[in-house]
Amino acid sequence: MLSEVSKEIKYYLKHCQILKRILRETNSSLNDINNLLQLGTDIKRELSIYDELEALSQKVERTPNLIIFGQSCHAKAVLVNMLLQQKILPYFSSQWRHITFKYGQAKSVHLMLGEEIEIVENLNVHEEPNWETIPEEDIQRNDKENLLDHCPSIEVMLKHKLLKENVKIIVPPDCHRDQLVEVLERIGEKVLPVIIYALSEDTLSDFNIQEIRKLKDIYLVPFLFVSVNKIELPALNTESLTEPKKHSLESNGEENVNQLHSLKEQLTRLGYISNDSDSDLSVTSEQTDELLRKKPFCLECSLDNALMSDKTINEDFILFIREILRSSKLKMALSLSELHNSCLRKFILCAFDMAREIQITPKRILYAQDVEMKMFTSLMTIASEQQEEITSIIQRTLQDMKSNVAEVLEGYNSSALVSPKVATMEIQQLVLKTLAASVAIQIVQSVGCLQESFTGTLERCLENLEKSCRELEGNLSASDAVKQIIHAAYNIDLKTPTSFSIVHTFMDRLRKLLGSFSSPWSSTGQFNCTLQWQLQVVTNMIDSLSASKLAKTISAQFQEHVKSSHAAFQCAMRSLENQLSDQLEQTEEQRIAIRKKHAPRFARLALESTSLCDLIKWGMPKQIREIGRGQYGVVSSCEPWGKISPCAFKSVVPPDDKHWNDLAMEFYYTRTIPEHPRIVKLRGSVIDYKYGGGSSPAVLLLMNRMTKDLYCGLKSGLTWLKRLRIAIDVIEGIRYLHSQGLVHRDIKLKNVLLDDEDRAKLTDFGFCIPEAMMSGSIVGTPVHMAPELLSGRYDSSVDVYAFGILFWYICAGQVKLPSQFDQFQNKEQLWNSVRKGIRPECLTHFNEACWNLMEQCWSAEPSERPLLGNVQPQLEQIYKSVKYGLNQGKFPYSPGSVKSYASQDMCYNYTFMNFREY
Ligand SMILES: Nc1ncnc2c1ncn2[C@@H]1O[C@H](COP(=O)(O)OP(=O)(O)OP(=O)(O)O)[C@@H](O)[C@H]1O
Numbered sequence: 057m058l059s060e061v062s063k064e065i066k067y068y069l070k071h072c073q074i075l076k077r078i079l080r081e082t083n084s085s086l087n088d089i090n091n092l093l094q095l096g097t098d099i100k101r102e103l104s105i106y107d108e109l110e111a112l113s114q115k116v117e118r119t120p121n122l123i124i125f126g127q128s129c130h131a132k133a134v135l136v137n138m139l140l141q142q143k144i145l146p147y148f149s150s151q152w153r154h155i156t157f158k159y160g161q162a163k164s165v166h167l168m169l170g171e172e173i174e175i176v177e178n179l180n181v182h183e184e185p186n187w188e189t190i191p192e193e194d195i196q197r198n199d200k201e202n203l204l205d206h207c208p209s210i211e212v213m214l215k216h217k218l219l220k221e222n223v224k225i226i227v228p229p230d231c232h233r234d235q236l237v238e239v240l241e242r243i244g245e246k247v248l249p250v251i252i253y254a255l256s257e258d259t260l261s262d263f264n265i266q267e268i269r270k271l272k273d274i275y276l277v278p279f280l281f282v283s284v285n286k287i288e289l290p291a292l293n294t295e296s297l298t299e300p301k302k303h304s305l306e307s308n309g310e311e312n313v314n315q316l317h318s319l320k321e322q323l324t325r326l327g328y329i330s331n332d333s334d335s336d337l338s339v340t341s342e343q344t345d346e347l348l349r350k351k352p353f354c355l356e357c358s359l360d361n362a363l364m365s366d367k368t369i370n371e372d373f374i375l376f377i378r379e380i381l382r383s384s385k386l387k388m389a390l391s392l393s394e395l396h397n398s399c400l401r402k403f404i405l406c407a408f409d410m411a412r413e414i415q416i417t418p419k420r421i422l423y424a425q426d427v428e429m430k431m432f433t434s435l436m437t438i439a440s441e442q443q444e445e446i447t448s449i450i451q452r453t454l455q456d457m458k459s460n461v462a463e464v465l466e467g468y469n470s471s472a473l474v475s476p477k478v479a480t481m482e483i484q485q486l487v488l489k490t491l492a493a494s495v496a497i498q499i500v501q502s503v504g505c506l507q508e509s510f511t512g513t514l515e516r517c518l519e520n521l522e523k524s525c526r527e528l529e530g531n532l533s534a535s536d537a538v539k540q541i542i543h544a545a546y547n548i549d550l551k552t553p554t555s556f557s558i559v560h561t562f563m564d565r566l567r568k569l570l571g572s573f574s575s576p577w578s579s580t581g582q583f584n585c586t587l588q589w590q591l592q593v594v595t596n597m598i599d600s601l602s603a604s605k606l607a608k609t610i611s612a613q614f615q616e617h618v619k620s621s622h623a624a625f626q627c628a629m630r631s632l633e634n635q636l637s638d639q640l641e642q643t644e645e646q647r648i649a650i651r652k653k654h655a656p657r658f659a660r661l662a663l664e665s666t667s668l669c670d671l672i673k674w675g676m677p678k679q680i681r682e683i684g685r686g687q688y689g690v691v692s693s694c695e696p697w698g699k700i701s702p703c704a705f706k707s708v709v710p711p712d713d714k715h716w717n718d719l720a721m722e723f724y725y726t727r728t729i730p731e732h733p734r735i736v737k738l739r740g741s742v743i744d745y746k747y748g749g750g751s752s753p754a755v756l757l758l759m760n761r762m763t764k765d766l767y768c769g770l771k772s773g774l775t776w777l778k779r780l781r782i783a784i785d786v787i788e789g790i791r792y793l794h795s796q797g798l799v800h801r802d803i804k805l806k807n808v809l810l811d812d813e814d815r816a817k818l819t820d821f822g823f824c825i826p827e828a829m830m831s832g833s834i835v836g837t838p839v840h841m842a843p844e845l846l847s848g849r850y851d852s853s854v855d856v857y858a859f860g861i862l863f864w865y866i867c868a869g870q871v872k873l874p875s876q877f878d879q880f881q882n883k884e885q886l887w888n889s890v891r892k893g894i895r896p897e898c899l900t901h902f903n904e905a906c907w908n909l910m911e912q913c914w915s916a917e918p919s920e921r922p923l924l925g926n927v928q929p930q931l932e933q934i935y936k937s938v939k940y941g942l943n944q945g946k947f948p949y950s951p952g953s954v955k956s957y958a959s960q961d962m963c964y965n966y967t968f969m970n971f972r973e974y
Pocket of ligand 1: 683684685686687688689690691704706736759760761762763764765806807809819820
């Protein structure tokens with residue numbers, strides 16, 4: 057029985073090897089992606105998986121160690137001796153040192169300091185060449201030894217099968233309560249603890265209870281209580297232990313039962329075992345799943361158990377070990393698969409974002425250039441062609457200003473100390489500013505394209521482009537240049553040299569005016585800037601301005617501003633465009649690398665880790681018989697697997713890396729399709745690494761077993777009503793896939809499976825792909841392939857075309873190739889003719905509505921094919937009219953055709969009878 061334990065451990069280590077390899081490949085894939093992106097970003101950190109990967113790498117290195125605790129040294133000794141089937145530990149001693157049992161060719165005992173250093177000291181055991189039991193004195197700690205500080209431990213080497221595969225049995229030292237936590241923590245480091253607690257007394261002491269609590273808190277794993285029999289003097293006859301049949305420990309049976317009973321009560325009360333714990337230790341995969349979901353790090357309680365007697369110890373012990381190891385590797389595999397799937401999701405999204413950026417950026421650039429050009433042209437037109445309008449705007453404005461001179465001066469506060477020249481200049485500037493502002497407002501209003509929302513979109517578009525540009529070159533950005541253009545219209549500036557001559561003329565006139573004026577000087581000789589004087593200055597200024605000259609000046613100045621800003625914009629845009637196009641080239645390269653290399657590589661890792669989870673949970677499916685063969689794999693029925701019954705699996709042997717990656721991407725998409733009644737859901741997968749002698753592993757894809765495919769269904773005969781129902785089912789299935797953003801690309805008779813009630817589900821998502829990830833691969837089954845598929849530019853409407861052909865077979869009620877297609881020797885001839893418009897013929901019994909529908913579906917022009925959302929109600933209408941006999945003679949048969957089909961399908965007669973009736 058104990059060799060079973062070794063087997064379990066071997067199995068565990070085998071899965072750990074697979075996990076280690078997947079982890080190594082994950083790390084190397086992530087490093088490759090880092091190199092590709094070259095952005096100085098660490099993808100592991102970016103995807104926040106760094107810590108998880110680190111933690112998993114450490115966990116997977118741990119070997120299972122049996123750690124023996126117990127109520128007393130005596131209990132531990134009985135248990136260890138029982139496991140090792142020899143009386144190696146003394147029954148009657150206390151204050152034990154730390155003891156480790158390891159595998160070794162020769163039986164030996166060493167005193168160690170840590171794991172590496174052996175203390176050369178003569179142990180008593182060394183005195184006795186044929187020793188059987190380690191002397192008490194060697195195991196006992198002396199008073200000077202401090203457990204937490206370089207305390208020697210005992211290492212025992214044994215050639216025992218339980219210790220193979222680097223498994224150790226560890227017996228922690230007896231310790232004081234204060235040292236308990238630290239001692240326990242040290243032991244649990246770097247090992248996968250399989251904790252067994254030996255019980256030999258009727259009740260647990262306070263210390264025992266405390267110790268058990270700490271064990272639970274620290275190790276977070278379930279552990280096993282083993283009730284051992286107390287050994288009374290005389291000591292156990294070890295010979296009896298070595299014989300498997302006689303290895304039960306002699307003791308008073310009745311006493312043992314009582315002891316167990318009271319212990320069980322106490323443990324149940326404390327919540328360490330459940331009430332029905334003795335009934336079944338084995339936890340089903342489903343229960344473990346449930347537990348993992350509820351308590352991802354801790355499976356205690358349900359797995360805790362007390363072994364009742366030495367008669368059952370081995371079976372229960374193996375079950376316990378199996379569950380501990382299983383849950384441990386399952387947790388690791390689940391975490392890894394979760395990491396892979398989340399990375400893959402992110403890569404796919406990243407590829408989508410890149411594709412969008414590649415598509416949108418040139419459009420954005422064109423948009424910005426277009427809008428700016430429109431704005432520029434409008435402004436230049438206003439400036440050059442609408443001078444008259446500007447003149448009249450200025451005249452109107454000057455008129456308004458004149459009638460409201462006081463308003464112009466609003467806010468003007470001249471200091472008493474300024475000279476008349478300065479005051480005049482100030483007022484003059486004020487007049488020009490007011491004039492400029494009102495002219496600007498009028499101009500802006502007359503330029504529709506300068507409306508806030510319009511320029512706002514342009515600015516946002518430019519800011520977006522500039523943001524996506526990693527290094528902006530040049531002094532002026534395009535968005536700044538645009539702002540300047542707009543600025544030119546809003547802030548017509550009449551202070552600049554262009555308006556200087558007007559101002560000059562004005563100043564001359566002002567000087568003359570000042571001479572004729574009543575003196576603005578006070579008696580003290582100080583200039584007195586009275587309001588009246590100010591009003592006078594304003595009025596004179598307004599009178600002196602020529603609207604037409606100003607219009608010219610404004611126009612010239614405005615054109616100058618707009619032109620230079622436009623030139624700056626174009627320059628900035630050119631440099632932006634150059635940089636973005638370099639960047640987009642790089643992005644495209646990265647996108648292709650992600651789509652073609654990195655995402656598939658991660659998909660393969662995800663397929664491996666997810667399959668490992670399924671293998672750990674449900675094991676290998678057991679084949680019953682082969683039920684079908686396709687181009688890429690063999691489908692077999694199998695015994696119930698997981699929760700699936702009846703169950704089937706498709707085994708695929710990918711011949712090379714490319715096929716592996718393709719299969720993995722398909723697997724990822726297919727597995728993420730949510731459950732739907734019209735889809736054969738992929739339930740799981742396992743990889744048979746031993747297949748082909750280990751050189752070419754097989755991937756087994758598990759799904760619900762269906763009764764037959766539509767090809768067989770049509771061959772064996774289906775009523776017209778059933779066939780119509782199937783057509784509706786197929787449409788529902790395709791619509792569902794399309795709603796998930798997926799295109800099936802291989803709708804055909806053999807990919808429609810029927811259940812016992814002849815309801816249909818779609819299967820075989822080998823070519824199924826998100827529309828956005830399609831890259832124009834030519835895939836499908838020749839007669840069902842839409843003509844545009846061959847050009848590589850197609851969309852989800854290829855499924856509508858394929859449905860049209862499928863519907864032809866459904867209406868025909870047989871699987872014979874349409875005669876129109878039957879004449880061709882090969883698929884090239886077929887495709888040539890399909891491109892020229894050749895389609896299946898209208899059989900004489902086809903009803904008009906059905907024929908119309910299939911004709912629409914297989915239209916050469918994809919845009920002319922109907923939406924499936926419209927096809928479904930039409931089919932439902934036909935179905936209803938057939939079901940309730942309302943089709944008024946529009947059945948799919950002409951009386952003459954019945955004869956030939958009746959032999960193939962009796963159901964035609966039934967339909968025909970209805971036809972005759974109506
Ligand atoms: N879940 C299933 N239950 C019952 N039979 C199935 C199931 N899946 C597939 N089959 C049967 O196995 C046959 C082979 O299926 P498979 O998907 O491998 O190939 P195919 O669709 O016929 O061809 P290809 O590989 O070219 O797509 C199907 O035609 C069908 O009859």
